[in-house]
Amino acid sequence: MIAALRSGAMGGRLSGLLLVALPVALLIWLVLWPVLQAMVGTVYFPGTGFSIASYTYFFTDAYSLRNLWLTLWVTALTSVLRVVVAMPIALYLRFRTGSIAALVQALALFPMFVPSVLVAYAFIRVLGPNGIVDTVLVALHLPKLMSPYLTPAGPIIGLVWDGLPLTLLLLLSGLGRVSIASVDAARDLGAGSWTLFTRIILPRIQSSIIVTLAFNVLGLFSAFTLPFLLGPASPEMMGPYMQRTFSDNADPLNATTQAVITFAFCAAFGLIYVRAIAKGRKGTA
Amino acid sequence: MNRREFLMAGAAAGLVASTRFAAAATRLDMYTASDANISDFFNNVVKPAFEAANPGTELNVVIARPSAALDAVAQRALAALSAKADPQLDFIEQYEPMLPAGGIEAGLWTDFQKADLANYGAVNKLAIQTAYGLPYRGSQVLLAYDATKLPREKAPKTFADLAAWIKANPGQFIYNRPDKGGSGFNFVNRVVHEVSGRDPLKFKVDNFDQATADDVLGKAWAVLNDLAPSLYEKGAYTAGNTASLQLLAQGAVTMIPAWSDQVLQAIAKGVLPENTGLVQLGDLALCGGFSQAVVPTNAAHRDAALKLADFMLTQEMQTAVIEKLGGFPGVDWSNLPKALHDKYADVIPSSIPTFPSGEWTKAVQDGWYRNVAPNISRT
Amino acid sequence: MTDLAPISPFDASPSAVARIARRAPVDWTGIAFLTGLAVVILLPLVVTAVWAFAEVWRFPAIVPQRMGLGYWQETLSRHDVWQALWLSLSITTTVTVISAAICFPAAYAFARLDFPGRNMLFLAFLSVQAFPKFGLIIATATIFLTLHLIGTFWGVVLIQLVGTLLYMIWIPVSAFQGVDRRLEEAARDVGASPMRVFWSITLPQALPTLFAAILITFVNTFYETDAAWLIGLPNVRTMPMVMISFINNALEVQYGAVLFVFLWVPSFLLMLAARRVMGADAFAKGFGG
Incomplete structure (x- = not known):
């Protein structure tokens, strides 16, 4: 680290490369190389040459496009919902201490320890048909709930629940950099809550929000268990769709093509994060 | 046996407690992704009987639920075939031999018709979908x-x-x-x-x-x-x-x-x-459907795996499938005791349509x- | 805002905290959040927990028709459950420690240093999560087969280590990025050595985020199964592998519920511990600026 800092002043080209060498080597060896092989396998066929037929098929197949579209909007909606739900909790936790705050945090982070399969089971037992909510409603002589199980709302509820901790943790760690003193000072100068939030807090946690969204997009694009167990049979999200193409249809070519397409969407989002980081660096350098 | 040695050396002592199995002369790794009743059946019924009939062989029942886990293991076996490595898989109790894609063409699964199983002739002809899968229960x-x-x-x-x-x-x-x-x-x-x-x-x-x-x-x-x-x-x-x-x-x-x-x-x-x-x-x-057992051609203990396959078709095991599992036999009823047939005649149809x-x-x-x-x- | 900059963000003065506390003697907001979360988070978990003790529970009964400890006995008397728990903790700790050791310096480099291919390499870590695993199984298996790592402890450690790279680099980068550079420069101006600047300015500011990354990595690794199935079987069976084989396609929810409740207590303690390092200012005070 010391070396890094010193040479950082001198440009740090070599020490930078040295510091990232190990993870990058692991990445190239066990991820990038296999990914590249898989990608090439979708366009180059030994003996017959290049072909982009599987991509043409995907983008002309209404069924595949409907699945992609569903994935996109479930991803967008779920990410926004997660941030909207997590942000007030994060703000509260940042500026409050005490045992209630500790309990709130412990509770809000709890879904992290619940494996998806169990989330699905708990969901079915609670919100599912004749689940505990229905049981209570019937006992109170009220009409039963319109169960979200096997409807498009099912996986969204499950995913928001399941993803709350990660979103909260990332926002909270970003908020850790907002000093209570600066917020207090601004409040003493007469700034309202909304002004405080938009003028002082938001700018400082920008990179955290972007990284939160990036992780949400990544996770949702490949989400499998919850959409599969809680959602309707069709349209499918890309995760279950790829899995089905791969094992049930025994069609690795089209499955890998779908994988490359999802990957491209995730990479596009990753690029936004990288650009934000690069911008931040220039801004403060 | 070099993978066993490696395993002993590579795993931190005591962390992989199951390595103590390495002591057995032959450990047959049998995988199942079926429900708990099947893995219990193999642990409680098949394992003791098979080990008694084949001294020195240990049947290791590996539970690989959900089926995606089993898919990964089958793919691993295909990779092992081209890498000429040990797939650490000897027998799958139920798997679709059409998977992984390209597996049969590469010669991954054993052709049971050519495997010289003593009891293969007894198998219900209607249950055989492919020579690469052995229907032993339905x-x-x-x-x-x-x-x-x-x-x-x-x-x-x-x-x-x-x-x-x-x-x-x-x-x-x-x-x-x-x-x-x-x-x-x-x-x-x-x-x-x-x-x-x-x-x-x-x-x-x-x-x-x-x-x-x-x-x-x-x-x-x-x-x-x-x-x-x-x-x-x-x-x-x-x-x-x-x-x-x-x-x-x-x-x-x-x-x-x-x-x-x-x-x-x-x-x-x-x-x-x-x-x-x-x-x-x-x-x-x-x-109805029949469970297809498969044996990879590159299994380290292929001979023992084929012995297990043959063993599953014996009258003893087929009777157990009916009585202990509540399933249908993989062999033709004519190969089972008449008394058994009469006892279950009402419950189990003698022929089952399949797809x-x-x-x-x-x-x-x-x-x-x-x-x-x-x-x-x-x- | 510039006039506020010199106030160090990590020395949240006790007086500031006290002032807030004085303003609101009863934490109504907290109670509201607590109630909301109790319903949304706890209710499903409590229902699951009740299932762990239920032997028969059919609609429309509010409580199970028959309760008992049968499933607990059956689950916890299994030797492999305890073995798997211990194994999981060993693997997860090893992975997290190695990952932090190699990734945090890299994250620092990505955030602060300029070197050829920086943005490209950084973006490339995305492929760890963004490319579906099924497309990589054959290639990965081949590599591990030739190294004789299939079915070994270190094989699982290696594959799970790769799975942690994205979180352990991307999250800390945002932390190092968010550190107030003016503070570092000010410290350097008054003659602090680079190492002292790093230890007393940079690290304390980044630490909550680094802890978040470690926590996420630890939990994710603990519950990771895809890679563990591929590389670990038939010898290495981790806790979630045992759990999932109990839960998946099982007619009885109870086994899963028991294992889940069984993991509750350590998780909850870990959460409360996390609050100490990540939450409000306890941590910053500990380091004393």
Whole structure:
């Protein structure tokens, strides 16, 4: 680290490369190389040459496009919902201490320890048909709930629940950099809550929000268990769709093509994060 | 045995406690992704008997649920084949030999017809779909219903009855997505049989042809789409056999298609109430299926694995399949004691319609997703 | 805002905290959040927990018709459950420690240093999560087969280590990025050595986020199964592998519920511990600026 800092002043080209060498080597060896092989396998066929037929098929197949579209909007909606739900909790936790705050945090982070399969089971037992909510409603002589199980709302509820901790943790760690003193000072100068939030807090946690969204997009694009167990049979999200193409249809070519397409969407989002980081660096350098 | 040594050296002492198994002369790694009753059957019934018959061999029952885990292991075996490495897999109790893609062409699975199994000749010919899978146990789909809501005498006896009942009782029937479990799949297959003259023998592993498929399946989709608005939630489909059973157990639906052994087990364990009714269609039964055991050609203990395969076909094990598992035998009834046949004659039909794996299955499953699943009305 | 900059963000003065506390003697907001979360988070978990003790529970009964400890006995008397728990903790700790050791310096480099291919390499870590695993199984298996790592402890450690790279690099980069550079420069101006600047300015500011990354990594690794199935079987069986084989397609929810409740207590303690390092200012005070 010391070396890094010193040479950082001198440009740090070599020490930078040295510091990232190990993870990058692991990445190239066990991820990038296999990914590249898989990608090439979708366009180059030994003996017959290049072909982009599987991509043409995907983008002309209404069924595949409907699945992609569903994935996109479930991803967008779920990410926004997660941030909207997590942000007030994060703000509260940042500026409050005490045992209630500790309990709130412990509770809000709890879904992290619940494996998806169990989330699905708990969901079915609670919100599912004749689940505990229905049981209570019937006992109170009220009409039963319109169960979200096997409807498009099912996986969204499950995913928001399941993803709350990660979103909260990332926002909270970003908020850790907002000093209570600066917020207090601004409040003493007469700034309202909304002004405080938009003028002082938001700018400082920008990179955290972007990284939160990036992780949400990544996770949702490949989400499998919850959409599969809680959602309707069709349209499918890309995760279950790829899995089905791969094992049930025994069609690795089209499955890998779908994988490359999802990957491209995730990479596009990753690029936004990288650009934000690069911008931040220039801004403060 | 160099992988065992490596394993001993590579694993931090005491962390991989199972390495103590390395002491056994031959450890046969047998995988299963089936439900708990099957892994219990192998641990409690097959293992002691097999080890007694083959001293020095240890049967290691490896549970690889969910099936995606087993897919990964099968792919690993294919990779091991080209890398000439030990796949650490000797026997899979139930797997689709058509997977992984390209496996059979690469010579991954053992051809049982050429494996010189002493008991192979006894296998029920109708159960053999491919030479690469060994059918050693079977089960059948039937209809399970809540007898408090549907009196036993009114339970449907033909497909027409069933369709009429579904329409007369909207929201009370559900089947699972056909690729996610055999109960829903064989319900869909029964519709395919219904629209093609109720002759299961029309569909064979090697007679797939697109024109027939378009015609027959087109009619089947029409029947299913006609039923869809009367299903649970106006056309919802569960994600597996168990999910359907749970809806039945919760009282959310009245009737589902279910595997006979699974539903019997559910009743025995109290998951389903005692008054769950079971009925099979009389005009043509819902399809059954046989578990296909596979043995990779590159298994480190292939000989022992083939011994196990042969052992599963012995009278002793086949009897256990019937008596302990509640399944159907993989061998022809003529090879089993007459007394056993008589005892179970009422419960177990001597022949079970089946649906061919491979192209037909793919066409039904993918076609269902494209033609039936999207037609849902939420109004 | 510039006039506020010199106030160090990590020395949240006790007086500031006290002032807030004085303003709101009863934490109504907290109670509201607590109630909301109790319903949304706890209810499903409590229902699951009740299932762990239920032997028969059918609609429309509010409490199970028959309760008992049968499933607990059956689950916890299994030798492999305890073995798997211990194994999981060993693997997860090893992975997290190695990952932090190699990734945090890299994250610092990505955030602060300029070197050829920086943005490209950084973006490339995305492929760890963004490319579906099934497309990589054959290639990965081949690599591990030739190294004789299939079915070994270190094989699982290696594959799970790769799975942690994205979180352990991307999250810390945002932390190092968010550190107030003016503070560092000010410290350097008054003659602090680079090492002292790093230890007393940079690290304390980044630490909450680094802890978040470690926590996420630890939990994710603990519950990771895809890679563990591929590389670990038949010898290495971790806790979630045992759990999932109990839960998946099982008719009885109870086994899963038991294992889940069984993991509750350690998780909850870990959460409360996390609050100490990540939450409000306890941590910053500990380091004393």
